[in-house]
Amino acid sequence: MGAGHGHRLFFHGHSVVHRAPAHLKVLALVGFMLVVVALPRQAYVAHGAAALVLLAVIAVSRVPLRYLAPRMVIEVPFAVFAVLMPFVSHGPRTEVLGVAVSEPGLVAGAALLMKGTIGVLASLTFAATTEADDLLRGLQRLRVPDLLVQIMGFMIRYLDVVTGEMRRMVVAMRSRGCEPRSPRHWPVLARSLGALFIRSYERGERVHHAMLSRGYTGRLP
Amino acid sequence: MIPVLDVRGLAFAYPDGHQALYGVDLHVHAGERVALLGPNGAGKTTLVLHLNGILSGGAGSVTVSGLPVVTDNLAEVRRRVGIVFQDPDDQLFLGTVRQDVAFGPANLGIKGAALERRVMHALDQVGMADFVDRPPHHLSFGQRRRVAVATVLAMEPEILVLDEPSSNLDPTSRRELADILRGLDVTVLMVTHDLPYALELCPRSVVLSDGVVVADRSTYDVLTDEELMAAHRLELPWGFDPRSIGSLPA
Ligand SMILES: Nc1ncnc2c1ncn2[C@@H]1O[C@H](COP(=O)(O)OP(=O)(O)OP(=O)(O)O)[C@@H](O)[C@H]1O
Ligand SMILES: [Mg+2]
Numbered sequence: 396m397g398a399g400h401g402h403r404l405f406f407h408g409h410s411v412v413h414r415a416p417a418h419l420k421v422l423a424l425v426g427f428m429l430v431v432v433a434l435p436r437q438a439y440v441a442h443g444a445a446a447l448v449l450l451a452v453i454a455v456s457r458v459p460l461r462y463l464a465p466r467m468v469i470e471v472p473f474a475v476f477a478v479l480m481p482f483v484s485h486g487p488r489t490e491v492l493g494v495a496v497s498e499p500g501l502v503a504g505a506a507l508l509m510k511g512t513i514g515v516l517a518s519l520t521f522a523a524t525t526e527a528d529d530l531l532r533g534l535q536r537l538r539v540p541d542l543l544v545q546i547m548g549f550m551i552r553y554l555d556v557v558t559g560e561m562r563r564m565v566v567a568m569r570s571r572g573c574e575p576r577s578p579r580h581w582p583v584l585a586r587s588l589g590a591l592f593i594r595s596y597e598r599g600e601r602v603h604h605a606m607l608s609r610g611y612t613g614r615l616p
Numbered sequence: 617m618i619p620v621l622d623v624r625g626l627a628f629a630y631p632d633g634h635q636a637l638y639g640v641d642l643h644v645h646a647g648e649r650v651a652l653l654g655p656n657g658a659g660k661t662t663l664v665l666h667l668n669g670i671l672s673g674g675a676g677s678v679t680v681s682g683l684p685v686v687t688d689n690l691a692e693v694r695r696r697v698g699i700v701f702q703d704p705d706d707q708l709f710l711g712t713v714r715q716d717v718a719f720g721p722a723n724l725g726i727k728g729a730a731l732e733r734r735v736m737h738a739l740d741q742v743g744m745a746d747f748v749d750r751p752p753h754h755l756s757f758g759q760r761r762r763v764a765v766a767t768v769l770a771m772e773p774e775i776l777v778l779d780e781p782s783s784n785l786d787p788t789s790r791r792e793l794a795d796i797l798r799g800l801d802v803t804v805l806m807v808t809h810d811l812p813y814a815l816e817l818c819p820r821s822v823v824l825s826d827g828v829v830v831a832d833r834s835t836y837d838v839l840t841d842e843e844l845m846a847a848h849r850l851e852l853p854w855g856f857d858p859r860s861i862g863s864l865p866a
Pocket of ligand 2: 661662
């Protein structure tokens with residue numbers, strides 16, 4: 396189950412990384428993340444080594460950094476937070492470029508930025524080289540409870556349907572002179588999100604009926 | 617002869633208290649193709665959901681080839697009654713056409729080569745065999761409708777129930793689906809607002825209105841009975857005259 400060919404973060408390719416069994420990739424990703432999170436904050440060399448390992452994997456996968464970089468914007472809120480930390484934290488002060496900043500804040504901010512960047516890049520690489528379908532089968536092989544895997548599969552399958560429905564609702568709102576971007580119309584937007592939720596819920600019910608009609612008993616074959 | 621579908625005195629109210637069916641009687645015999653007509657809100661979909669026990673709990677009974685639709689028989693009933701829902705997006709929920717068509721028979725315990733044969737046979741019947749490895753949500757609407765029919769055919773049902781099969785299809789897809797349905801060797805109950813389609817495909821029509829059956833006759837008789845048609849909000853498309861086409865042999 397799943398979205399089949401090419402979800403949004405997928406980068407088509409045939410490298411070793413693409414072909415590696417998904418459950419191994421999941422294990423590798425989780426293991427790698429645990430190590431990176433567990434590294435002492437000031438172990439800069441170790442962080443550098445982890446980053447190098449990651450870059451090597453990316454090189455082997457032939458996913459261009461140009462493809463991954465723009466997708467890293469998801470990290471921006473955390474990066475902003477990390478950059479603010481030296482200014483808002485307490486503790487002994489040091490000077491950086493003539494500005495007095497908190498030393499523990501600086502260390503913590505730098506650590507957050509390093510760990511965060513490595514983590515996001517590793518996840519993106521994983522996503523870019525793994526089909527949704529394979530991921531789900533990999534999770535199944537890792538004995539993730541069936542129900543969870545099914546729920547993830549349905550989420551992937553119906554993401555397009557629900558976002559499509561939302562797009563159509565927004566178009567219909569715009570056509571009737573309501574601009575969802577303007578705060579004046581936010582109450583309407585909130586109500587339409589409620590409607591979207593109910594629609595999705597009812598669709599879920601109809602899908603369930605269709606499954607029962609074909610003999611579904613709680614386990615995907 | 618035992619009817620494939622035998623509905624007696626079926627009444628049903630939704631949990632919110634809205635009474636949708638008030639004592640419906642309906643019989644469909646093997647090999648028949650029957651149209652279920654009626655205005656919006658008549659209770660057609662509600663009736664369809666009773667045929668394989670998705671909805672239940674009201675008065676009356678439903679029997680499928682002699683087997684009562686009760687909790688203990690649901691698995692067998694759902695094998696015998698194949699329902700194609702109105703929105704193919706509700707019916708196609710897996711990653712590829714193959715997985716979706718295999719879903720029903722796999723639930724019946726069919727595996728391996730036999731499963732593959734069923735899948736390919738069902739897809740052949742609707743002319744979609746070339747799309748077996750495509751994700752369903754990348755297909756056109758008409759193609760999805762055909763795959764939805766295949767998902768049910770793969771269970772080799774005794775009766776095929778279609779909820780508005782021609783809705784949202786372009787004229788060519790609509791005709792192609794008619795050709796497919798006519799070519800199938802299976803009993804059909806078809807819910808539709810498309811009266812010419814009913815006349816073309818179904819010798820017999822049942823009219824449901826406000827939760828009761830108000831007519832059960834040849835489709836030609838129904839469509840040419842102006843009083844009945846007007847009383848139950850049924851209208852022929854402009855310029856369409858059943859008299860110039862005539863009746864299907866019953
Ligand atoms: N989930 C529900 N809860 C409460 N009432 C419902 C529900 N679904 C349908 N109804 C009501 O039951 C009645 C019959 O609905 P049903 O969907 O069976 O009609 P229909 O004949 O299929 O109509 P259409 O041609 O529009 O599809 C309607 O009055 C409808 O408002
Ligand atoms: Mg309906």
